[in-house]
C-alpha cells in the first residue's frame with residue numbers, strides 16, 4: 651500500500667466508514683460542497699477558499715455515468731487532502747480521471763489512487779472480491795454494491811489480488827493501457843494490441859464474444875518470445891460502448907518459474923568453461 655492509499659484508509663477509519671461510503675456526507679464533514687456545472691474541458695475541478703479550510707468541488711454535469719461522477723468526486727477529495735497537492739491548479743481532464751496509463755501526471759495518478767481506496771476501501775472489498783478466484787462476475791457485483799464503474803472496480807481487484815492477472819483498456823481498436831497484478835511481470839506488447847484473435851478485437855468488429863472467461867492462445871496477448879512462460883491465458887472482454895472502448899480482464903496460469911531456473915542452470919553447466927577447457931586441454935598439440 652502506498653502513502654496516498656494509506657492516507658485514504660486513515661481518513662475512512664477516522665470517519666468510521668464500514669460500507670459503501672456516502673461521498674456527500676464525507677465532503678460536508680471536511681468543508682467541501684459538491685456542485686454540478688455544465689462544462690467542456692474538464693470532468694472535475696476543486697476550488698479552494700483562500701482564507702478557510704473549505705472549498706467547492708465542481709463536477710461536469712455532462713458526465714453520463716453516476717459511477718464516473720462518484721469517482722471524479724473521490725479524485726477531487728484526494729486533491730483536497732493529499733498534503734503536497736495543496737498548491738495545485740486542480741482542473742482535471744476526462745482522460746486522466748479513472749485512468750491508469752503511464753502518460754498521466756503523478757498527482758493525477760495519486761488522486762485516482764486515493765479515489766479508488768476511498769470508494770472501494772481495501773478492508774471492506776477484499777473479502778467480497780474472492781481474491782484467489784478472479785471473476786469479472788464478482789467484480790460486477792462489488793461495482794453495483796459500491797456504485798463504482800466496472801473499470802475502477804476491476805482495477806482495484808488487480809491491485810489487491812496475488813493471482814497473475816491483468817486489466818487492459820482498449821479504445822477504438824487500439825490498446826491504450828494495462829495494469830498488471832503484482833505477481834504478473836511479463837510485459838504486454840501494447841502497440842500491437844489487441845490482436846485480431848482476441849475477444850476484444852471481436853467486440854470492436856461488432857461480433858459476439860462470450861460474457862465469461864475464454865481460453866485463448868498465449869500469443870494473443872503476449873510477445874511470441876514470452877508465450878512459453880505462460881501455460882494458459884483466459885480472457886473476459888466487455889464492450890463499454892459509451893467510451894468506444896473494451897475492457898479486457900486477463901487471467902494467466904504461469905509456467906513454473908523454478909522449473910525455468912533449473913533449465914537455465916542445466917544449460918549453464920553444459921556451457922561451464924572449466925569443463926570445456928579441461929576437455930580441450932587434453933588434446934595433444
Ligand SMILES: [Zn+2]
Pocket residue numbers: 725729740741742743757758761
Ligand atoms: Zn485531478
